Amino acid sequence: MIRSLRGMNDTLDIDDSARFSYFIQTATRIAKNYGFRFIETPQLEETALFKRSVGESSDIVGKEMYQFTDKGDNDVCLRPEGTAGVVRAFVQNKYDRQETVQRLFYHGTMFRYERPQKGRLRQFHQFGCESFGEANVLEDASLILMVRDIFNALGINFTLKLNSLGDSNCMPQYRDTLIEFLGSNEEDICEDCKRRKATNPIRVLDCKNSHCQEIYADAPKLMQNLCEGCDTDFKALTNILDEHGLSYEIDTHLVRGLDYYSKTAFEFISTEIGAQSAIAGGGRYDRLVEFLDGRPTPAIGFAIGIERLMELIKMPETSREGYYFGAMDENAINLAYKIGMKKRQRDKVTIGYKARNLKAHLKAADKADAQYCVILGENELKNKTLWIKDLVDKTESEIPQSEF
Ligand code: HAM
Numbered sequence: 001m002i003r004s005l006r007g008m009n010d011t012l013d014i015d016d017s018a019r020f021s022y023f024i025q026t027a028t029r030i031a032k033n034y035g036f037r038f039i040e041t042p043q044l045e046e047t048a049l050f051k052r053s054v055g056e057s058s059d060i061v062g063k064e065m066y067q068f069t070d071k072g073d074n075d076v077c078l079r080p081e082g083t084a085g086v087v088r089a090f091v092q093n094k095y096d097r098q099e100t101v102q103r104l105f106y107h108g109t110m111f112r113y114e115r116p117q118k119g120r121l122r123q124f125h126q127f128g129c130e131s132f133g134e135a136n137v138l139e140d141a142s143l144i145l146m147v148r149d150i151f152n153a154l155g156i157n158f159t160l161k162l163n164s165l166g167d168s169n170c171m172p173q174y175r176d177t178l179i180e181f182l183g184s185n186e187e188d189i190c191e192d193c194k195r196r197k198a199t200n201p202i203r204v205l206d207c208k209n210s211h212c213q214e215i216y217a218d219a220p221k222l223m224q225n226l227c228e229g230c231d232t233d234f235k236a237l238t239n240i241l242d243e244h245g246l247s248y249e250i251d252t253h254l255v256r257g258l259d260y261y262s263k264t265a266f267e268f269i270s271t272e273i274g275a276q277s278a279i280a281g282g283g284r285y286d287r288l289v290e291f292l293d294g295r296p297t298p299a300i301g302f303a304i305g306i307e308r309l310m311e312l313i314k315m316p317e318t319s320r321e322g323y324y325f326g327a328m329d330e331n332a333i334n335l336a337y338k339i340g341m342k343k344r345q346r347d348k349v350t351i352g353y354k355a356r357n358l359k360a361h362l363k364a365a366d367k368a369d370a371q372y373c374v375i376l377g378e379n380e381l382k383n384k385t386l387w388i389k390d391l392v393d394k395t396e397s398e399i400p401q402s403e404f
Contacts, residue, residue, distance in 0.1 A: 007114070007122030019313050020125075023306055024107060027127045027150050031105040034146050036129050039104040041085035043111075047075045053084040053288055055259025057199035064112040078111035081258065082128045083285070083301055084292075090132055091294035101133040107306070119276030119308050128303035132289065135298035137233045140264045140284060141240040143302055147268055147280050148246055150304065155314030158268045158279060160246065163223070163254040164234040165202070167262045167286070170227035175201055177220045185215050205253040221252045230263055237264060260285040264300065273308055280304040320392055322348030324365030328377035330355045336376045339386070339404065365391060374404075 004010060011017050028038075047067050054061050060080045067077040079085055086104055095102050107127040114120055129146065131139055144160065151158050166174060182189065182197045182204065189197075190212050193204045205216055226234065241248055248266075256265050265283035273279075282302025289297040325340035327333040333355060340351040350368040352361060358375060365373035375387040386404055389396045 005122065007116030007120075009121065009123070016310060018319065019310055019315065020306065022315060022319075023154065023309060023313060024127065026153050027107070027304065028105070030146060030149050030153065031129055034103070034129075034142060036103040036105040036131075039086060039089065039106050040108070041079075041082070041089050041106065043079055043109060044076050045079055045085055045088065047077045049084050049088055049292070050077060050080060052291055053087065053258075053260050054081065055200065057196070057203070058257055058259055060112060060257060064114055066111045066113060080112045081110055082106050082108070082126055082303060083130060083258075083260070083288075086128075086130045086301075087288055087292050087294070087299070090130075090297075091289060091292050095132065096289055096294035096297050099133075101131065103129070103131045105129045117276070118274050119305075121307060125306040126303040127306060128301060130299060130301035132297050132299045134300075135286070137236045137264075138240065140233075140237050140300055141244070143282065143300055144241065144266055145244055145246065147282075147302055147304065151268065151279075154309065154312070156270065156279070156309060156312045157272065158270055160241075160248040161251040161254050161267045161269060162238070162241075162248045163251055163265045164226055164230055164263055165255065165261050165265050165283070166222050166226055166230050170225060170230055171222070171262070174220070174222045174225045177225065178202065178204075181219050188215055200259060202255050203257075205255050206257075216253065223250065223252045233263060256281060256283060260288045260291070262286050266302070268304075270308070270312060272312060276308060278305070279308050279312075318392060320369055320371040322350070322370050323372045323374055324350045324352070324361070324368050324370035325374050326352035326361035326364065326376070327355050328357060328361070328375060329381065332376040332378070332381050335381070335401075336374075339374075339376075339401065343404075362389065362391075365389075 011020055050061050050065065056062065065077045065080055070076050086106060090096060105128065107125065109123055110126050111123050113122055116122060129143060131143065178201050179197060182201060190207065190209045193207050193212055196203045207213065254265055254267060261283040263284040267278050268280040269277045270279045271277065280302055284300040286298045289299060323343055325336045327336040337351055340349050343349050350370055352364055361375055362373055371390065371392055373389045373391060380387055384401050385398050386401055387398050
């Protein structure tokens with residue numbers, strides 16, 4: 001028997017697919033309230049796109065890409081994340097030349113060749129938002145508050161971790177100070193960190209090795225070495241979050257696994273799902289549009305990992321919606337179908353195609369999660385009426401077909 005690949009799952013279970021659609025529906029509604037509109041980009045892109053954005057020294061590009069040469073001899077890969085493709089589309093479609101702020105959201109499958117375990121898949125889904133053209137720290141606050149709103153709407157508890165990664169004024173200087181610190185501890189740090197020291201030193205700060213972490217407790221902190229602009233913005237951001245009652249932890253070791261960030265970086269963590277606890281992550285990436293050959297454009301975004309939320313989402317008590325149409329008499333099937341099809345133009349409608357007794361239809365309406373069960377039998381045909389049961393408040397009524 002041919003089986004699905006490791007770390008790649010089917011979503012078949014009724015509960016899971018209901019949760020999945022409920023998540024997309026809720027997140028889409030909230031993103032639209034914040035002024036975002038939908039964008040879809042391809043799942044396959046040139047490998048160079050991710051090398052230049054996510055960064056060659058990152059684990060994602062260095063170890064986890066589904067990369068291959070296609071039949072036209074192009075070096076391509078399945079997208080490991082959504083931001084790079086959205087930025088490419090933004091530049092390719094010349095949105096970087098427009099003066100207006102562009103706010104885009106997307107959802108879809110991402111691919112990372114990681115070691116599969118609970119909450120860590122090789123094919124997974126993200127819901128992401130990217131905002132272009134707004135340098136004001138109010139936008140940083142808005143995106144973080146939007147993630148809060150999405151999680152609150154779904155009944156998900158979280159902890160927010162926040163850091164600033166500085167900008168081109170203060171980061172290079174900090175990097176030198178950190179390299180110096182790593183040099184004086186060269187004997188004691190792990191092999192990975194020795195390599196990171198040469199390729200991307202700030203990534204040492206989230207090394208999983210506990211001995212390294214003991215050493216880095218004394219490492220210089222970027223938070224204390226921010227330039228005036230970054231420092232002012234970070235304080236302004238925390239003030240806005242305070243004003244909106246959103247608590248956070250400042251985590252000076254939060255560096256994120258992708259190289260494109262500057263200034264604000266954040267992660268939402270759940271303590272209820274085991275080791276893979278990050279349920280969303282994001283930050284500012286003011287230099288990325290330029291790196292991908294666009295006009296310099298400030299930008300910020302986030303992505304939520306949908307699979308990690310599945311067991312946390314609290315579904316609404318009743319999901320009943322729309323109508324079920326059933327006929328109790330062979331002669332009524334056509335009319336039930338006709339009225340059902342009309343109603344379908346505006347509402348969710350399920351139509352039973354066979355004449356059955358009332359009990360069978362009520363059962364089918366219940367299974368279809370309909371709010372109303374509408375029945376046409378011999379009497380209703382004669383009287384030109386419809387029998388309706390509201391499956392939420394359990395009331396029954398008979399109304400003229402013309403009124404329906
Ligand atoms: P990321 O932190 O790499 O950021 O991924 C965002 C979220 O995707 C994670 O917090 C996690 O919930 C989920 N995720 C990541 N890898 C896996 C996996 N192997 N299996 C299941 N879920 C996973 C980004 O991807 C950035 N593009 C976010 C962003 C958007 N930054 C700015 N704009």
